[in-house]
Amino acid sequence: MLNPQWLATFITLVETGSFTRTAGLRFMTQPGVSQQLKKLEQSCGTALVVRLGEGIELTEQGRQVYEYALAQQQREEQLFDSLKFDAPYEGRCVIACSGALAQRIYPSLLMLQRQHPGLTIQLEVAPHRSIFQGISQSTIDLGISTQQPDEDNFSYQQAGTEPLALMLPANINGNSDIISKLMSLGLIQHPDASHYLNLYFSHCGDHALSDCDPAIFRQSGRINQLSQILLPVSKGLGFTVLPSSTLKHFADAAEVKQYEAPNSVSEPLYFVTSRHRQLAARYDVVKAALIAVLND
Structure with missing residues (x-):
């Protein structure tokens, strides 16, 4: 069985790429790190790293030992978790x-x-x-x-x-003729847009929206990165439906408004x-x- 201390030192060496930093993190001397690496290589019967100045490059065997060491570390963490099964704060x-x-x-x-x-x-x-x-x-x-x-x-x-909101550019005024406004803007698509749109229109209590088929709106953009979905809305380039909490985390929240429907909608x-x-x-x-x- 490979020495757990050698494996822990090897993991640190691989992840830092530096004997100096490894020595500091492991509270060892650099010769001590080198000695543990040498013993590990002797136990494995093969070279694990190639020294490049002060850095290293893994050999194929070194990569395998690194993956093995990580797996062993994870198993140990899982064991400790299981031993603390009924500890409410650990x-x-x-x-x-x-x-x-x-x-x-x-x-x-x-x-x-x-x-x-x-x-x-x-x-x-x-x-x-x-x-x-x-x-x-x-x-x-x-x-x-x-x-x-x-x-x-x-x-x-x-x-x-999870409350939902119809997100509009901040310069859209009032609730009148909302369908025409949405038609003009176009929909900013995202992976959940169709689901949210149908749910919102069906339950928001606005007759103009509930009587409307969401499929009629042209797509004015599409993005699948949550943090960026409201960006085109803030630029006046479209509308969308998202969880209302996303607006709190958007940098230009002042440039976006939530449509004021008669009923709140949530999942x-x-x-x-x-x-x-x-x-x-x-x-x-x-x-x-x-x-x-x-x-x-």
């Missing part, structure tokens, strides 16, 4: 949600981590299908989704709501987990913090 929490929702919840998760430094928050941004797949494969512990998975191996519970949010796996106690703490945010 361990790793792997959560996945949409990009818009990540913007909304991440500050609260970081605040929770500051209060309890033993927690490690790992937040993944992914579409619904990838979230459900990750839960099935045990790479994601807790998903937050607007969709309820229909497979029997999932459990879900209500977590909160339900669900916590999604594996039906066959009990989550550690720390997830109760995390879920309580998320519920507070998602119902604010």
